Amino acid sequence: MTSKLNADPAELAKFSDLAHRWWDKEGEFKPLHQINPLRLDWIRQTTQLNGKVVLDVGCGGGILADSMAHTGASVTGIDLAAKALRVAQLHALEAQTPTIQYQKISVEALAEQQPESFDVVTCMEMLEHVPDPSSVVHACAALVKPGGWVFFSTLNRSAKSFLFAVLGAEYVLNLLPKGTHEYAKMIRPSELAAYCRSAGLDLRDAKGMEHNPITQRYWLSADTSVNYLIATQKPMDSEK
Incomplete structure (x- = not known):
């Protein structure tokens, strides 16, 4: 059994205090709204969502979960921030999300409780906020069915990432609330890949996410030096 909750109370409080702003597309979570179409399209290019049973880990106010449900997936969003979950539930009612x-x-x-119950598991912008990201990766691997997909996105621990994602985004451009990210908690792609291998997940694809602060444009590329996403797949039992 899990003996210690893998969560930082300060991180939960931080996002709970901002919960009422999750669906304000010009507020503190504007970047999440801007990158969400990119995330969703990348997932859908990798695997079909329509008719699939999907889990969104660290769903917050439900931005990604809601959009996946509108593609025809049956989505469960989980989080430990109660206020954010209430906002997500309210939005689902207002948007009549199926x-x-x-x-x-x-x-x-x-x-x-539910091992190997989901066709797709997503865990976006969450690993850099928990004390033990490896534990989250292993749990995601346990939850997905053999042959299913697990998607992660997080921030690289690099000098460029510190410059752009912390100093630039939080203190110069005010794109994110100050203190959103801690450099020490950022995760290098090689580290995340090692967590995935240890959990029995095969790495299938990796993309970087870039941003032009002048045009406010985001796009996917091969540059994983700041934000990056990875797609992994759980082998079928016959492939192990």
């Missing part, structure tokens, strides 16, 4: 539910539970606890 086949979506939210639950306050840790990914490790859910993995114990």
Whole structure:
């Protein structure tokens, strides 16, 4: 059984205090709204979502979860920030989002309850906010069905990332609230790849996400030096 909750109370409080702003597309979470179409399209290019059972780990106010549900997926969003979940539930009611539910539970606890229950698992912009990201990766691997896909996105721990994602985004351009990211918690792609291999996931693709602060444009590229996404797949039992 999971003995210690893999969550930082300060991080939960930080996002709970901003919960009412999740769906303000010009507020603190504007960058998430701007990158969400990129994330969604990349996932859909990799695997079909329509008719699939999907889990969004660290769903927050439900930006990605809601958009996946509108593609025809049956989505469960989980988080430990109760206020953010209430906002997500309210938005789902207002938007009349089909086949979506939210639950306050840790990914490790859910993995114990429902192993190999999901066709697709997403965990976006969450790993850099927990004490033990490897534990989250292993839980995501346990939750996905053999042959299913697990998608992660996070921030690289690099000098360029510190310059652009922390100093630039939070203190110069005010794109994010100050203190959103801690440099020490950022994760190098090689580290995340090692977590995935240890959890039995095969790395299938990796993309970087770039941003032009003048034009406010985001795009995917091969440059993983700041923000990056990876797609992994759980082997079928016969492939192990």
